[in-house]
Amino acid sequence: MLTSCDVSSLVIDKLCDQATGRRAAVSCFYFDFAAQKEQSPTSMMGSLLKQVVSGLEEIPEGITQAYEDHQRVIDGRGLKLIDIVKMLQTTASEKPTFICIDALDECVAGYRVKVLDSVNQILQRSPGTRVFVTGRPQIQAEVEKRLSTRATVLHITPRRHDIIGYLHTRLGEDTKLGAMDDSLKADILKKIPEDVSEMYVEASTPE
DSSP: OOOHHHHHHHHHHHHHHHHTTTTOEEEEEEOOGGGTTTOOHHHHHHHHHHHHHHTOSSOOHHHHHHHHHHHTSGGGOOOOHHHHHHHHHHHHHHSOEEEEEEOGGGSOHHHHHHHHHHHHHHHHHOTTOEEEEEEOGGGHHHHHHHOOSOOEEEEEOOOHHHHHHHHHHHHHTOOSTTSSOHHHHHHHHHHHHHHOOOOEEEEEOOO
């Protein structure tokens, strides 16, 4: 059974393989519910920028200068979101760029608005950029509304027998023998498949 992280990892691996030797950039970010406060729009977009810049043969002078200027400010204050977005617009407009965002639904709602608006600004300035997003179905309308470009949507619904097969495999890998009796195992195999429904929707800008 594939999770959103598995799907994103497969997509990222494929993109990285295709980007090799093609002068293209691939960047990704995985949202985590347990780290919602730390994963702000600024830190998220900053992470994408670092990944894109790390793949450049030479860092643009404007980006280097911006970092140096901010380091001179009291307490070494970091770049603002608007500055990071502008830098991503510049780098993404110079070569094909792929941005992968996993589990966007686990991003704080207020943050999510800024993330999507930032991505939309990048797409408007650099139409050659492609974005791949995973998230639960409840954010689909929000993604489509805030990304001005048409999105291709794919729904993933795990099949019951796939879930049960996956659970059997994971339970069989348990190294703590005797920690689980047959009753608990039966409850797990019954309850989890019942609670799992349609999980994720992917949206990507069209080619």
